[in-house]
Every structure is written in structure tokens, then in C-alpha cells.
Amino acid sequence: LHRVTFNQPECRNFLDQVPNGKSPYRFGNPAKGIGRLSPEMFGSIPNNALKFFVLYQRYPSLGNAIADLETDWHPSCLTHNDLKLNNILVHREWEQFSTSSPPDQSMVRLIDWERCAWGDPAFDLGTIIASYLGIWLSSLVVDPTIKLEESLRLAVTPLQVLQPSIAALTQAYLTAFPGIESARPNWLKRVVQFTGLALIHQIQAMIYYQKSFDNTGICMLQVAKSLLCRPKQSVPTVFGISESELISNPVIP
Template identity: 60%
Template sequence: MLLPMSSQNVIQYLQEAGLCSSENTTLDQTELPERNKKNYNLLVTLADNRKLLIKQECSLENHETSHELFNEWLFHQLLQQFPVIGNISAIAPLVLHFDEENSILVRNYFSEYLELEGFYRHNDIFPTEIATVIGTTLAELHRATFQRREYRDFMATAPEGQFRYHFYNPAQGIDSISPEIFGTVPTEALKFYALYQRYESLESAIADLAYEWNPCCLTHNDLKLDNILIHSRWNQLDNCLVRLIDWKACAWGDPAFDLGTLLASYLRIWLSSLVVDPTIELEESLHLAMTPLEVIQPSLLALIRAYLDAFSMILEERQDFIVRIIQFAGLALIHQIQETIKYQKYFDNSNLCMLQIAKNLLTIPEQSVMNIFGVCESEIISPLAKLHKLTQPEKEQQLIRLYYEKTRLRGC
């Protein structure tokens, strides 16, 4: 990285890149926070009221970058190369410029759109129309790229002089614990790591999830609610309600991972509203939530049904698809707890509740389907089975494991 971006040189940089003229002077500049502190973000409003988001990837300790912005630019190129997915309005290209040498990416910023997570939390409503559009959009992306080698090979392109693995398995447990952890995390957070190691069934479930990971289409890989934009006039529009953004983690992957990550993002709204106290049992805390799960459930059901209606073929390939979505949701919740500890240096009883829910999603996913969606797996699939002549998934005999090979695939 040769040119550190700042509010002092950003206008000159945009002019030299041909993104604005000398007459098009800036009206406003705002530095935006990056949640994981990997990028420096600057929002620039130009004289013609256009807004541009300038992102620069920060160097790591070894003065290298993780090439996440390159990956987002690569996805932009993919949309140009393959109109089949480029014409999906919700994932229409936003990128205007990429400077690989300085790790700078410039994209359009839509002031008429809001982050969906903020919309949900501020309004405390969960319209099923929004969830339906998201499910259909995601299904269109997965279906269009399913088992298509040209998409897989395109996204395997590496930066100049670099090497890239074709596949990255995101089904990983928490990092290995070393003595250094005592100086990097809050004392109260040590309970999380102690409980995680105590639950052998949890480690075994994550290992099985990693072993059965099935990369077969193009996936977003970071599909949280704050990476989805909703139009401020969503209830007055017939189309373009949502936009999926931040494709820096996009890769060839397992479609159940995208849905599981998104499901976990919805569940965090519920879990973050719990009334927690050491004297209150978990079940009571769940019932006292300020945003009850029952309020969110219709959107969760609309999301999964819209997805499966648009991409029913996935059930023929993976009859355990819904169960795997539930398990990936549990894994995403565990990763969220770890991120909270790492970046916010924070851990409390609400995180303990989240860990218990995550454990249930991973270790008893069949039972958790009913708890999360409000209906059983067969009720989710049955309307599709009648319409598309799908076979119902066979119910396996529920047996309790007597032994877990703790070291198997640990850390994978």
C-alpha cells in the first residue's frame, strides 16, 4: 500500500481517477467506522449530490493485506462477465473503481437505502415481503451458479503474484486456546472458552458440519442483516426493495452456509433483547424477550419458503438441507460471540444464553427446526413437495452418541 487515504487527499484522488471533475467540489466528508477495523471508510458527498464510499484495506502486521477488496472487485467483474446474475437487481454492481496497488475501492453509496438490521431494530417490525425478496434473490444467485464450473473458476482468480485456494471451508470452530488468551480477553469471557471445550457434543457437531461441507455454487459468505439494504420507501415500490452489499467474502461455497448466517443474524435481534439475570433460568429469559421470537418467526418462514420455492432442486441434492441451515446458524452465533470478545472486549449473561441456543442448534438441529420456524421440517417442505414432486426427507433413527472423537477435524 503506497497511498494512505485521508480526508485531505481523497478529492484529489477521485479527480485523478476520473470519478469527479475539478468543478465538482465536495460538500461533505464523513469517516465511517469499520466494525472489524480491517478497512478505512470515507463517505464523500459531491456537489451533484452523488455519494461515494471510499474503502481502503489496512495493512496487517506483516504489511500484507487480506485482499478482501480485490475479492469484491472480482465479484463486480463477474457480474459484468455473466449477465445472468448481473441482471439480478438486488445484487447489481455498485463498484466504480478499484486500485489494487493501494488497496482502494470506490463504490456508489445509496442514501435512499437503510441497513436492514437498523430498520428492524428501530421499527420493531419484520414484514414478510422483505424476507420473501431476500430469500428469492439469494436462491436466484445460488441456482444460476449451481454446479457451474465457469463461475467457480472465475472466482478462483488470484491477485497478481498471489496464490489462492479454490475452496475455503467456513465450518470452523473457535481458534485453539493458548496461554496468551489470559492477556487478551476479559476475565469473564474465559467462561465461554471453558464451556466450549467442555461440550464435546458441540465440537463433534462442528466437526461433522465441516466434514459434510458441500461447495456447489457462488455464496456471499457474510450475509448478515447489516449487509442488506432496504429502500426507505420499500412499502411503496414494486421492485428493488433490497440490495445485497459487501461481497468481499464471496466465494465458491455451500448455500446452506449463507442461509444459516442470515438466520443467525435474525436470531441475534431476538437474543439481544433478552432479559438476563443470574437468578433467571434460560427458558424464562427467552419468554421475557423484548422482541419475542414469535414476532420474527413469520419472516424466517417466509425467507426459507421463498428460497426453496425458487431453488427447490437443492432439496433433491441435499435432503438434510434445512437441518444444515439450522446448524450453520448455531455456528454463526458462536463466531459472533467470539467476535464480540475479540473486538469489543465484552461478555455477559446474554452471551451465555446465545451460547446455549447455538449449542442446541448444532447438536439437536431436528428439534430446533420446530423451535426456530414454529413449524416442523415436513410442514416447510410439504407445499413444495406437492408442487415440485419432491421426496420427503427420511427420518433417521435418533441415537445418542456414547463417544466423541474430540480431536477429529478440530479447528477445521
């Protein structure tokens, strides 16, 4: 979908059409920092959740990284903009599918397209990778007496179990869309940064809907900070292999 709509003006023009005076395809730039706390928010957010905003303000580099990502936003194709694992349906008989299967018999379907718009493809891939990392982070053994590094190591679902799937997903993406690297030389760096941004969005969802920000949220914020501020160094952590290995070993269809 990214590849066939990439830099296609007719697709962009279609999305810009405004039925009844309002376009349903306007999502905007998701690379926004955390806004200021309003008096209304103080009344709706529990005290322990306010710690997130305190920690966020403590790291100027985090806000700067998000600001740079906002500046480097390149809307260039149709994007889903909510590409989480629970928005991906896999056919119950997926093992019987092959590359020669008819187009109307898709092995995978994406649902919940309410946020689809003309956007940046790196955001979609970063969002789904963050969904994988969320499985790892939600399984952490967290306790005030345990250091962050130890909590990450003691996860019920270790990151090492998820890394092969994350790497295979990214390599399959590169196989399906081989031109993205030449069109966006810093593509992988931005994917990693958008992964960190998506983790922050997950934290915000926990705060606003579950009214919670616990030690798991603190660990998630630390990981998000590393991805946003040190994307190059974070590649082996996310994918389990180096950038050169990831890019030079595409999936053969």
C-alpha cells in the same frame, strides 16, 4: 444467485482465476471449531470472556457437531459468506416494487462482498437466520437469579414475533431455488446447524471486539448448542412450524 451459479463450472473457474498471484475469492470452510487458547489470547481477552472457552470445552457434543459439519461442507455455488441483516439494503419505496419491475431496479441489494467465494449455500441462509435470532437473544432479560427458560420467555423481542419472517424467508428461498432439496437431502438440517455455528461466530466477535461475554452470551451459546446438536428437533423452535409445513408451503411469486 445460489441457483444460477449452482454447480456451474464456468463460475467456479472464474473465481479460481488468480490475478497478480493472489485470488480474492478464497474464503475457506467456516465450519471450524474453537482453536486452542494461545498465550497472546490470554493477554487480550478479559477473564469473564474466558468462561466461553470453559463452557465450550465442557460440551464435547458441540465440538463433534461442528466437526461433522466441517466434513459435510459442500462448496457448490457463489456465496456471500457474511449475509447479515445489516448487509442487506431494502429500497425505501419497496412497497411499489413488483415481480414485473425492471432488473436494474432491484428492491433489495447486498453489500460488503469482501468474503464472497465458492461456498456452501446452506451457510449463507444459516447466517442470515442467525442474524434474526440475534435480535431475539440480544433482547433477553438476563440475571443470575433467572433460569434460562425464563430469560428466553421474557425477551423484549419475542421469538414468536420473528418466526414468521424467518419462515417466509426460507420458503421464498425454496421457491427461488427449488432444486436445492433434491440436490442436498439434508439441506434444512444443515441450515439449522449453520445457524448455530453463526451464533458462535457472533459470540467470538463479542469477545474479540467488545471484550465481553456476559449472561446474554451464555444464553446464546446454549441456543447455538441446541441448533448444532439437535437440528431436527430445533426446526419448530426456529421457524415456528414443522419441517413438513415449511417445505410444503412455498411462497408463490
